[in-house]
Amino acid sequence: MSENKVFFRNSLLTVARQLSGIAIGLGTAMVTARYLGTTGQGIYSLAILLPTMLMLFLNLGIEVSTVYYIGRKEETLGTIYKTNVISALVLSLVSFLIGTLLIVFASDALFGSDTPRGILFLCLSILPVLFLNIFLQSIYHGRQDFKRLTGVLFFSQLLTLLLMCLLIVVFQLGLLGALISTVTGHVTTLSVNWYLLRNNYGLNWKSSRFSLEYVKKSVLYGIKNHLSNVATFLNYRADLIMIALFVNSAAVGIYAISVSVAEQLWFLSRAVSMVLFPKISSLTSEAERNRLTSVVGRSVLALSIVGGIFFYFLSGWFITLMFGADYAVGALSLQLLLPGIIVGSLERIIANDISGRGKPGIVMYVSFVTVTCNLLLNLLLVPRFGMIGASIATSTTYTLSSLIYVIIFKRLTGVAYKEFIILQQDDLKLLAGYFRRKVRAVG
Numbered sequence: 366m367s368e369n370k371v372f373f374r375n376s377l378l379t380v381a382r383q384l385s386g387i388a389i390g391l392g393t394a395m396v397t398a399r400y401l402g403t404t405g406q407g408i409y410s411l412a413i414l415l416p417t418m419l420m421l422f423l424n425l426g427i428e429v430s431t432v433y434y435i436g437r438k439e440e441t442l443g444t445i446y447k448t449n450v451i452s453a454l455v456l457s458l459v460s461f462l463i464g465t466l467l468i469v470f471a472s473d474a475l476f477g478s479d480t481p482r483g484i485l486f487l488c489l490s491i492l493p494v495l496f497l498n499i500f501l502q503s504i505y506h507g508r509q510d511f512k513r514l515t516g517v518l519f520f521s522q523l524l525t526l527l528l529m530c531l532l533i534v535v536f537q538l539g540l541l542g543a544l545i546s547t548v549t550g551h552v553t554t555l556s557v558n559w560y561l562l563r564n565n566y567g568l569n570w571k572s573s574r575f576s577l578e579y580v581k582k583s584v585l586y587g588i589k590n591h592l593s594n595v596a597t598f599l600n601y602r603a604d605l606i607m608i609a610l611f612v613n614s615a616a617v618g619i620y621a622i623s624v625s626v627a628e629q630l631w632f633l634s635r636a637v638s639m640v641l642f643p644k645i646s647s648l649t650s651e652a653e654r655n656r657l658t659s660v661v662g663r664s665v666l667a668l669s670i671v672g673g674i675f676f677y678f679l680s681g682w683f684i685t686l687m688f689g690a691d692y693a694v695g696a697l698s699l700q701l702l703l704p705g706i707i708v709g710s711l712e713r714i715i716a717n718d719i720s721g722r723g724k725p726g727i728v729m730y731v732s733f734v735t736v737t738c739n740l741l742l743n744l745l746l747v748p749r750f751g752m753i754g755a756s757i758a759t760s761t762t763y764t765l766s767s768l769i770y771v772i773i774f775k776r777l778t779g780v781a782y783k784e785f786i787i788l789q790q791d792d793l794k795l796l797a798g799y800f801r802r803k804v805r806a807v808g
Contacts, residue, residue: 387629389522391687393529394625397543398618398688400533404479405540406618411476411609412488413547414602415467419460420495421598426587427452428503429594429720433586435507436647440579442566446504447573448580453496460496464489475606479614487544494551501558504566509643513561520557525550589725593716596732603739604755607747620752622688623695626680627702630672634665634710638717645721655778658718659785662711667788669710673703694752701756705763711786712767715774727773735766 398406431449434440467475468485476485505514525546532542562568604624608617641661648654681696716728739762746754775782 384632385519386522387632389519389526390625391629393522393526394622395687396526396529396533398622398692400537401540401543401618403615403618403691404613406621407609407614407616408480408484408618409540409543410605410617410621411480411614412484412544414605415464415476415485416460416488416492416495418598418602419464419489419492420457420499422595423456423460423463424496424499424591425452425456425584426589426591426594426725427456427583428499428506428587429590429725430583430587431500431503432507432643433721433723434579434583435504436643440576442504442508443568443573444576444579445507446501446562446566446568447570447575448583449500449504450497450570451575452580452583453500454493457493457496460492461489464492474610476609484540484544487548491548491551494548494555498551498555498558501555501562504562504568506639507643508566509640511640513565517554517557517561521550521554524553586723586725589729590720593725593729593732596729596736599736599739603736603743604747604759607743608752608755611748612751616752619692619695620698620755622684622692623698623752623756624702626684627676627699627706630669630676630703630706631710631713633668633672634713637661637665638713641714642717642721645718651778654718654722655780658714658774658778659780660789662714662785663788665714666708666711666786669707673707677703698752698756701753702760705760705767708767709763712763712770715770715785718774719770719777724777727777731766731769731773734769735762738762738765 397409401409427449431445435442435445465486468482468489472480472482472485502514502517505511505517528546528549529543532538532546536542538545605617605621608620641658644657645654648657677700680699681693684696684699685693716731719725719727739758742758742761743755746758748754750757771782771786774780774785
């Protein structure tokens with residue numbers, strides 16, 4: 366099978382996983398929204414945000430380095446495996462200590478007085494599991510083994526949803542049931558990762574070795590991506606924190622649902638960029654890199670525009686149907702987020718291309734600029750306009766970030782703007798030809 370066909374197959378496989386993830390994610394959000402209420406949903410969103418933020422802030426970009434160096438074939442798989450496990454345990458311990466200090470001294474300021482400290486400590490308990498999962502799953506990613514990667518992610522989401530239905534709907538454990546389901550889902554996923562890596566790649570503790578040299582090399586490459594990911598996360602979640610500070614937990618719950626629905630439009634760019642990064646890392650031809658990213662970028666942007674139109678007109682009806690009348694007020698926030706969400710799909714493609722070329726510093730600097738803009742806009746608009754202000758600030762920042770990336774990609778590659786923004790007739794022919802071959806193969 367040609368490399369282009371493999372890339373296309375992997376992209377479709379990841380898209381299918383993303384679509385199933387959307388369905389499961391919306392089902393999970395529907396359960397928590399309807400059975401926890403707006404305040405409970407807000408507390409749950411903020412509690413889960415704590416370990417997510419710590420893991421993101423302190424992972425040092427090791428998962429990105431894993432994908433990069435496996436693609437470059439500069440380290441043995443066993444060395445990467447054992448080094449990642451030890452790194453995950455050390456970083457999770459540091460994260461737990463920092464999280465404990467935040468809970469003891471700043472929980473009310475950061476998470477609101479409505480969020481119990483016991484709930485926050487329960488969420489901290491999953492830090493080692495979160496670190497191990499992302500560091501181990503990056504091995505599938507680097508190997509471009511998207512069949513196993515997508516399977517593990519699908520299993521994790523489905524298990525969490527089933528547990529929530531059991532503990533929240535059947536046993537009526539409320540917020541505690543939601544948190545237990547989340548923790549159990551992550552722990553079970555880790556067990557699956559251990560099993561797959563041992564049985565499919567032959568990776569085990571005794572036959573692998575720890576390399577301090579690889580740690581240094583991994584952090585040196587990954588730290589730039591790491592800092593950009595931290596800034597990107599703040600771009601994506603600063604609005605929730607600001608609403609918690611200036612409004613209340615109920616507003617956080619409503620807005621979190623609106624953001625969750627709007628971000629489903631990123632399913633395609635997330636799926637394709639996941640495949641694009643290791644592919645770009647492994648390619649040596651600049652012309653091939655430019656061509657691949659251009660085709661992917663303009664195709665994803667065109668499909669995101671079409672999807673955004675549907676999201677805009679169906680948002681109010683969909684939110685009320687899925688989550689209840691209490692969340693209907695969030696429809697306007699969703700609509701205001703859409704312009705930034707749409708153009709943000711192209712940003713993700715270009716950012717992964719640049720990182721795959723070994724230039725993560727560019728992504729880092731852009732992220733610093735945009736997160737500063739986002740924080741300032743949120744500080745300016747949220748105290749006055751609440752959720753609406755957060756939506757405007759976030760959408761504006763996404764748009765600005767995308768424009769910066771478009772200009773950088775043009776200057777970096779020399780590819781004309783229309784080549785990676787405007788859909789070409791050949792793109793439609795390529796897609797149609799692929800599906801015709803699949804139909805004939807099935808027949």
